[in-house]
Each structure stands twice: as C-alpha cells, then as structure tokens.
Amino acid sequence: xxxxxxxxxxxxxxxxxxxxxxxxxxxxxxxxxxxxxxxxxxxxxxxxxxxxxxxxxxxxxxxxxxxxxxxxxxxxxxxxxxxxxxxxxxxxxxxxxxxxxxxxxxxxxxxxxxxxxxxxxxxxxxxxxxxxxxxxxxxxxxxxxxxxxxxxxxxxxxxxxxxxxxxxxxxxxxxxxxxxxxxxxxxxxxxxxxxxxxxxxxxxxxxxxxxxxxxxxxxxxxxxxxxxxxxxxxxxxxxxxxxxxxxxxxxxxxxxxxxxxxxxxxxxxxxxxxxxxxxxxxxxxxxxxxxxxxxxxxxxxxxxxxxxxxxxxxxxxxxxxxxxxxxxxxxxxxxxxxxxxxxxxxxxxxxxxxxxxxxxxxxxxxxxxxxxxxxxxxxxxxxxxxxxxxxxxxxxxxxxxxxxxxxxxxxxxxxxxxxxxxxxxxxxxxxxxxxxxxxxxxxxxxxxxxxxxxxxxxxxxxxxxxxxxxxxxxxxxxxxxxxxxxxxxxxxxxxxxxxxxxxxxxxxxxxxxxxxxxxxxxxxxxxxxxxxxxxxxxxxxxxxxxxxxxxxxxxxxxxxxxxxxxxxxxxxxxxxxxxxxxxxxxxxxxxxxxxxxxxxxxxxxxxxxxxxxxxxxxxxxxxxxxxxxxxxxxxxxxxxxxxxxxxxxxxxxxxxxxxxxxxxxxxxxxxxx
Amino acid sequence: xxxxxxxxxxxxxxxxxxxxxxxxxxxxxxxxxxxxxxxxxxxxxxxxxxxxxxxxxxxxxxxxxxxxxxxxxxxxxxxxxxxxxxx
Numbered sequence: 105x106x107x108x109x110x111x112x113x114x115x116x117x118x119x120x121x122x123x124x125x126x127x128x129x130x131x132x133x134x135x136x137x138x139x140x141x142x143x144x145x146x147x148x149x150x151x152x153x154x155x156x157x158x159x160x161x162x163x164x165x166x167x168x169x170x171x172x173x174x175x176x177x178x179x180x181x182x183x184x185x186x187x188x189x190x191x192x193x194x195x196x197x198x199x200x201x202x203x204x205x206x207x208x209x210x211x212x213x214x215x216x217x218x219x220x221x222x223x224x225x226x227x228x229x230x231x232x233x234x235x236x237x238x239x240x241x242x243x244x245x246x247x248x249x250x251x252x253x254x255x256x257x258x259x260x261x262x263x264x265x266x267x268x269x270x271x272x273x274x275x276x277x278x279x280x281x282x283x284x285x286x287x288x289x290x291x292x293x294x295x296x297x298x299x300x301x302x303x304x305x306x307x308x309x310x311x312x313x314x315x316x317x318x319x320x321x322x323x324x325x326x327x328x329x330x331x332x333x334x335x336x337x338x339x340x341x342x343x344x345x346x347x348x349x350x351x352x353x354x355x356x357x358x359x360x361x362x363x364x365x366x367x368x369x370x371x372x373x374x375x376x377x378x379x380x381x382x383x384x385x386x387x388x389x390x391x392x393x394x395x396x397x398x399x400x401x402x403x404x405x406x407x408x409x410x411x412x413x414x415x416x417x418x419x420x421x422x423x424x425x426x427x428x429x430x431x432x433x434x435x436x437x438x439x440x441x442x443x444x445x446x447x448x449x450x451x452x453x454x455x456x457x458x459x460x461x462x463x464x465x466x467x468x469x470x471x472x473x474x475x476x477x478x479x480x481x482x483x484x485x486x487x488x489x490x491x492x493x494x495x496x497x498x499x500x501x502x503x504x505x506x507x508x509x510x511x512x513x514x515x516x517x518x519x520x521x522x523x524x525x526x527x528x529x530x531x532x533x534x535x536x537x538x539x540x541x542x543x544x545x546x547x548x549x550x551x552x553x554x555x556x557x558x559x560x561x562x563x564x565x566x567x568x569x570x571x572x573x574x575x576x577x578x579x580x581x582x583x584x585x586x587x588x589x590x591x592x593x594x595x596x597x598x599x600x601x602x603x604x605x606x607x608x609x610x611x612x613x614x615x616x617x618x619x620x621x622x623x624x625x626x627x628x629x630x631x632x633x634x635x636x637x638x639x640x641x642x643x644x645x646x647x648x649x650x651x652x653x654x655x656x657x658x659x660x661x662x663x664x665x666x667x668x669x670x671x672x673x674x675x676x677x678x679x680x681x682x683x684x685x686x687x688x689x690x691x692x693x694x695x696x697x698x699x700x701x702x703x704x705x706x707x708x709x710x711x712x713x714x715x716x717x718x719x720x721x722x723x724x725x726x727x728x729x730x731x732x733x734x735x736x737x738x739x740x741x742x743x744x745x746x747x748x749x750x751x752x753x754x755x756x757x758x759x760x761x762x763x764x765x766x767x768x769x770x771x772x773x774x775x776x777x
Numbered sequence: 778x779x780x781x782x783x784x785x786x787x788x789x790x791x792x793x794x795x796x797x798x799x800x801x802x803x804x805x806x807x808x809x810x811x812x813x814x815x816x817x818x819x820x821x822x823x824x825x826x827x828x829x830x831x832x833x834x835x836x837x838x839x840x841x842x843x844x845x846x847x848x849x850x851x852x853x854x855x856x857x858x859x860x861x862x863x864x
Binding site: 165168170197199200203346348349352353356357376378379382480481484485488502593594595596597598 | 778779780786787790791792793794795796803804806807809810811813814817818820848849850851852853856860863
C-alpha cells in the first residue's frame with residue numbers, strides 16, 4: 105500500500121520522462137488512460153521505508169480542454185486526488201513553463217517545482233535566485249538535473265514534506281475588477297454544492313466558457329436555476345468582451361512578476377542576423393530586384409552545372425548506351441522494326457528526356473536550398489504588395505512557386521485561397537509558371553542557339569511566364585472575376601542553414617517525379633507516336649508520308665506565321681499536351697530517324713531545323729501554350745466544370761500562338777534570323 | 778501581451794517572432810506561447826497550403842513533393858478583428 109500518490113506534470117521537453125525514470129527506476133509500467141489512446145505511465149519508489157506511487161501525466165503546456173493530453177492531465181489532477189504534484193520545469197524556459205504552474209496553483213493543489221536541467225540553463229548564463237522564486241510563487245522550488253540524478257532526493261523530500269502538511273491553497277493570480285466581481289458572484293452561487301472541483305477555479309472556467317466544465321456543471325444534480333440563469337446571462341452580456349484573453353494575460357503577468365528579479369538571463373540579441381538580412385531582402389524597393397537577382401544566379405548555375413557540365417555526361421552516357429544496345433540487337437539478329445523502336449523510340453525518344461535529369465537535379469537542388477533557408481517565405485512576402493495591386497492576394501504567389509515544380513499541385517494549392525476570385529485567377533495563371541517538364545525543351549534550344557547566355561535566357565523565360573501570368577491576373581480581375589481579395593499573414597521564420605537531408609530529399613522528390621513520368625506517360629506517348637511514324641510500312645519511316653507525317657503536315661500551317669511550320673515541330677507541340685516532356689522526346693525520335701548521319705545528339709538536329717529567332721518563338725510557344733492533360737483535368741476537378749479547362753486550353757493556346765507569331769514577325773522585320 | 782501580439786501581426790501583415798519579442802519586450806518562447814493561445818482560442822487561424830494533393834493525386838509522380846508547406850500562413854479571424862476593434 106502506497107503512502108501517497110505523486111503526479112508528475114510538465115511541459116513537453118521539460119525532461120519529465122527522464123525525471124520519472126530517475127525517480128522510479130525499473131519499478132514502472134505503461135498502460136493507457138481509459139477511453140483514450142494517451143499513454144499512462146505509473147511507477148513507485150521507496151523513501152525512508154515508505155512506498156510512494158508516481159503517475160507521469162502527459163506533457164502539456166496548459167490544462168485546458170483542447171487536446172486529449174490536456175484533458176487527461178487535468179482530470180487526473182482534479183479527480184485523481186494526487187497528494188502532491190511535482191511540476192517539472194525546464195530551467196532554460198522557465199517563463200513559458202510557469203503558465204502551467206499558475207494553472208496548477210489555481211486548482212488549489214500542493215505543488216513542488218523541480219527546476220530541471222539547471223546545468224543546461226547555467227551553460228546559457230541564466231542565473232537563478234531559487235529562494236526568491238520560491239517566495240514569489242509560494243511553493244518549494246528545487247533545482248534538479250534528472251539526467252544525472254541530481255536533486256532527486258531533495259525534491260522527493262520536499263514533496264513528501266508538503267504532502268504531510270495541511271496547506272491551504274492560495275489564489276495566486278488576481279484578475280481585473282470585472283472578472284473578480286463575477287468570480288465572487290459565481291462562487292456564492294456554487295457555495296454548498298458538491299462539485300469535484302475547487303470553487304474559484306470552477307468560477308474561472310465558467311467565465312472562460314470551458315465547455316467541458318460547463319457541461320459537467322449542467323449535468324450536476326446540485327445545479328439550481330439561479331446558477332443556470334447567471335451563467336446564461338453572463339455569457340450573453342460578455343460574449344464580445346474576450347475575457348478569456350484577459351484571464352490568460354493575467355496568468356502570464358503573474359509568471360512574469362515571479363521571474364522578475366529572480367531569473368537573470370543574458371539579454372536576447374535585439375537585432376538578430378535574420379533582422380539584418382530582412383532589412384535588405386524584404387525592403388519595399390529592393391525585395392523584388394533581389395529576388396530577380398537570386399533567381400538569375402539560380403538559372404545561371406542550373407545551366408552551367410546541369411546542362412553544360414553534367415548534361416553533356418548524361419547525353420554521352422545515353423548515346424553510348426544506345427550504341428551498345430544497337431550493336432547487341434544486331435548481334436542477336438533482332439527484327440529491324442524492333443531495333444528501330446528500341447533505338448529511335450526508347451533511346452532517342454525517352455532517352456532524350458532522361459538526359460535532362462542533371463538539369464532538373466541542379467535546379468531543384470538550388471530551389472530546395474532557398475526553400476530550406478527560409479528565403480522562399482520572404483519571396484512570397486515581397487511579392488505580396490505587387491500581387492495585391494494586380495488584384496490577387498500575395499498567397500497566390502505561393503501557388504505559383506509550387507507551380508514551378510509542377511502545375512498540378514500549384515493549382516491544387518489554390519483551393520486554400522479564401523475567395524472564388526483568388527482561386528480562379530490563380531488557377532488560370534498557374535500554367536504560365538514553367539514547370540520542370542518544360543525545362544528540357546528550353547535547355548535543348550538554349551544549348552543550340554544561346555549557350556553563351558544560357559542562364560540569362562532561362563531566367564528570362566521564367567520571368568516572362570510570371571509577367572504574362574501577372575498581366576492576365578490583372579485582366580481577369582477587371583473582367584471575369586471582380587471583387588476584393590482576402591487578407592492573410594505570412595510567417596517569416598528565422599533564416600537557417602539548410603540541412604543536407606531536407607535539401608536532398610526535396611531535390612530527389614522532384615527528380616523521382618520526372619523519372620517516373622519519363623518511364624510511364626512519356627514512354628506511352630513516344631511508343632504511340634513511333635507506331636504512327638513508321639506506319640504504313642509501305643512508306644519511308646519518319647517521313648511526311650507516314651501517318652504521323654500526314655497529321656503533322658495538316659496542322660503545320662497553323663504555326664507557319666510563327667516560323668516553325670514543319671510537320672515534326674507541330675507534332676511535337678501536340679505531343680506536349682499529354683505531357684510536356686514529350687516535346688523533346690518526340691523531336692528526339694523524329695530527328696534521330698531523319699538525321700541519322702547526325703547521330704543521336706538532338707542539339708545538332710535542332711540547329712539544322714531552327715534559327716535563333718524560330719527557336720525563341722518555339723520556346724515562348726511551349727512556355728505559354730495549352731497545359732498538359734493532368735493540369736487541365738485538375739482544373740476540371742477543382743472548378744467542377746468542363747468550361748474552365750476548355751477555356752484554359754484555348755486561351756493559353758491563343759496567347760502562346762500570338763506571342764510566338766509576334767516574336768517571329770517583329771524579329772524578322774527587324775532583320776533577326 | 779496577447780492583444781499586443783495580435784495588434785502587431787495585424788499592423789505588419791507578417792509574423793516574425795524576433796520582431797514581436799523585441800517590440801513587446803518578451804522572450805521568443807513567450808511569443809510562441811502567445812501565438813499558440815491565439816490559435817487555440819480562434820483569434821488567429823492557421824491556413825494550410827500543403828493539403829491540396831492529399832485527396833486527389835495519390836498516383837501523381839509529384840505527389841510526394843506537393844504536400845509540403847513552403848510558407849506558413851495565418852489569418853486574423855472575425856473574432857480577432859472584433860477584439861482588435863473593441864480595444
């Protein structure tokens with residue numbers, strides 16, 4: 105039979121579990137609290153020949169009714185009748201931990217504070233006046249280091265001393281006149297009633313509107329009409345007065361007074377590194393130019409590292425694999441058609457997509473680095489003002505940033521925007537954000553014609569996509585979707601050095617998505633197009649007389665004003681509607697079949713088919729024209745209509761075509777080629 | 778303290794713990810606690826930007842990457858707005 109029950113209470117990470125282990129050793133067992141999934145840890149220890157029962161309550165910051173943990177801890181303290189409570193307080197975070205202590209004291213319980221991890225606090229140059237703190241709180245405070253077993257005996261002794269004392273609970277916190285007046289009134293109405301809770305605490309919970317306590321009181325057989333009427337009238341009269349916040353503030357104020365003069369800690373840095381960086385990075389005038397500068401560096405590095413250095417290695421590898429495969433198939437005596445499929449379709453088609461993995465890898469490595477450092481939150485913040493002026497809320501920029509990875513999640517994230525106007529406009533402009541699948545297309549053309557300024561051109565394409573998106577947002581907000589945008593608040597977390605794990609995982613997730621699409625959607629599209637390119641068998645494969653050639657020749661005149669009217673480029677654009685990566689895959693397959701003497705290097709073939717000007721108009725077309733099927737289907741799902749995906753498919757196509765034609769025609773007039 | 782936190786958040790349009798701690802002369806941990814109290818009591822609402830894909834594109838190759846939350850965003854609720862106006 106235990107001589108008493110001790111409850112262990114504390115904030116999460118206060119070292120409470122270590123404390124429990126130090127106290128009970130191996131004499132413990134774990135179960136569940138009845139009716140909930142919260143773990144119940146109990147144990148026992150002996151002190152001066154007497155056995156004591158210990159209950160380790162769930163770690164919690166307060167004793168409200170907001171979580172199972174809180175309810176379990178609160179109910180045990182109120183109805184489990186612990187003889188004494190040891191409140192384990194993290195000595196480095198004492199101000200925060202004392203909020204819970206204040207609540208325990210208001211419950212009228214016998215409490216001893218274990219000021220735990222004092223060694224950690226001392227390392228942070230925090231000084232304690234333990235006696236002073238104990239006096240101000242009116243309860244014993246014992247320094248402990250649970251990990252080393254230090255102070256455990258002292259606190260056990262203090263707890264048992266208190267257990268055996270007949271100590272009346274005091275009211276530690278005094279609230280404002282209004283609240284104290286109502287506490288007194290409710291206390292009077294509760295007088296003589298057999299409630300399982302202390303009267304003042306119950307009155308306070310009634311004022312706070314604690315639903316669990318209100319329900320328990322309403323079900324009590326001792327409830328009378330006067331109390332019911334008072335509670336109802338009180339909540340009617342004070343429903344807009346936010347007394348609950350006054351109560352919380354008063355508790356913090358009590359905790360602050362307790363530490364004032366008893367805890368001395370080195371002053372927190374008033375101007376942190378984050379503050380210093382943010383003064384520049386989130387400056388009203390410098391924010392967007394800095395963002396542009398950072399993105400320019402990102403694209404320059406992406407192009408140099410991902411395309412010129414690693415990209416060449418990947419291309420050589422796939423080319424080499426193609427050569428080996430071709431030799432192997434000849435050696436096996438494989439049928440010509442099968443060899444053609446494997447080499448032209450799989451290696452030159454799907455392989456043309458896969459060789460851009462290094463590019464994707466470098467881009468998302470850099471973007472992940474920015475994201476994990478906390479910069480992306482600043483990017484969204486600096487765009488907020490501009491977005492508002494364009495009739496959108498700044499949060500829409502987050503959807504656009506997500507759209508740079510893949511438009512589908514970008515559009516999906518728009519569902520969290522508050523009003524329909526913001527959701528619809530964000531949805532309609534997200535496809536102008538160049539997703540990872542468009543990167544290989546730009547890369548091929550940049551490598552062929554603009555390699556000296558690769559990063560700048562890549563950056564300009566992304567920037568042009570954002571610009572078109574913003575212009576369209578303004579047009580939509582003035583025409584299709586009028587009204588006010590809702591307001592939101594962003595959290596600007598402190599800058600931090602990105603963790604290798606986060607950055608690599610984020611990067612891999614993007615590369616994985618790219619590879620998975622190459623192995624599924626792209627493979628299917630390329631296979632289908634290959635079949636159409638080699639049929640009928642009576643004609644030259646990959647020629648204009650093939651089924652694919654005829655389809656391409658039929659649609660090619662549409663693009664002639666934009667300067668790229670050959671059937672191959674037209675077919676490739678349409679192949680990009682199932683998935684944008686298929687544009688490169690299709691060009692790879694068709695050019696490999698056509699320019700056999702050029703080898704599998706797609707860049708060389710592109711140089712023969714395009715000029716700088718037509719390459720530019722082709723890139724702009726692919727940037728702006730109809731998004732992929734997955735994007736259109738998600739628009740249909742999110743808007744629950746066919747109208748909006750159809751509208752998106754058509755308006756983006758028209759916009760892409762107009763931009764491409766304008767570039768080619770104006771460029772030609774100015775003498776560019 | 779809680780009113781101070783809400784007032785500064787409303788004024789600045791963003792949440793910076795160091796800025797709040799500096800202006801209110803409290804520790805950053807207490808700022809965290811204050812924000813948590815405002816969230817729990819419905820004066821401040823946390824929005825979730827990363828839940829989009831959970832119900833739809835399980836098979837999407839990018840599903841692993843799209844449920845992340847790039848920026849944490851909040852909103853002052855009607856209750857919070859009323860509280861600021863009343864004071």
